[in-house]
Amino acid sequence: MPENYKDFHSSFMNQQYPSALLEKAVGEFSKLPGIGRKTAMRLVLHLLRQDQPTVEAFGNSIITLKREVKYCKVCHNISDTEICQICANPQRDASLVCVVENIRDVMAVEATQQYKGLYHVLGGVISPMDGVGPSDLQIDSLVHRVGEGGVREVVLALSTTMEGDTTNFYIYRKLEKMDVKLSVIARGISVGDELEYADEVTLGRSIVNRTPFTGTV
Numbered sequence: 001m002p003e004n005y006k007d008f009h010s011s012f013m014n015q016q017y018p019s020a021l022l023e024k025a026v027g028e029f030s031k032l033p034g035i036g037r038k039t040a041m042r043l044v045l046h047l048l049r050q051d052q053p054t055v056e057a058f059g060n061s062i063i064t065l066k067r068e069v070k071y072c073k074v075c076h077n078i079s080d081t082e083i084c085q086i087c088a089n090p091q092r093d094a095s096l097v098c099v100v101e102n103i104r105d106v107m108a109v110e111a112t113q114q115y116k117g118l119y120h121v122l123g124g125v126i127s128p129m130d131g132v133g134p135s136d137l138q139i140d141s142l143v144h145r146v147g148e149g150g151v152r153e154v155v156l157a158l159s160t161t162m163e164g165d166t167t168n169f170y171i172y173r174k175l176e177k178m179d180v181k182l183s184v185i186a187r188g189i190s191v192g193d194e195l196e197y198a199d200e201v202t203l204g205r206s207i208v209n210r211t212p213f214t215g216t217v
């Protein structure tokens with residue numbers, strides 16, 4: 001590495017953009033998770049090489065998504081309609097509710113084709129470090145949903161992290177007096193793994209082999 005690499009690197013990062021429009025676009029892209037300024041620049045230049053309708057379709061898809069996306073009133077999954085396709089499907093077992101952190105987990109469990117119940121999307125897990133408490137999540141609505149009756153079993157399918165365990169326990173305390181079976185997915189998933197990164201076979205097996213939740217973590 002040359003002596004002046006650091007200087008070179010910082011001058012690259014601080015370099016003047018030939019256009020304020022370019023700088024603004026790079027700035028917006030680099031706000032995305034996992035995108036640094038170099039990658040942002042590559043993406044922006046790529047878009048700039050596309051024709052006008054392609055770039056407009058790209059921009060509009062994001063604007064329309066944010067403006068028009070809905071969340072299912074029952075399970076809080078992202079949906080184009082008030083009740084999502086999964087909740088509205090009469091073939092699914094409405095007495096079985098799988099609790100997951102986010103929509104990516106719904107997609108991961110759906111991909112296993114091992115689960116025919118419904119979902120409840122929490123919107124995250126309890127994490128005091130990140131300032132996320134129970135009231136920031138869809139936990140009250142889960143308790144309400146179970147309280148309305150018709151739910152026979154709640155399957156906890158959160159990440160096997162400390163935050164996931166804490167959330168499992170919190171939900172257990174909320175539901176333990178209610179007439180509902182509480183189970184947790186089998187730990188075929190490695191401890192510390194996030195659900196969405198598990199392969200389909202492992203995740204499918206974990207759902208099928210779920211075990212009663214005992215309140216110990």
Ligand SMILES: [Zn+2]
Pocket residue numbers: 072073074075076077083084085086087088
């Ligand atoms: Zn739904």
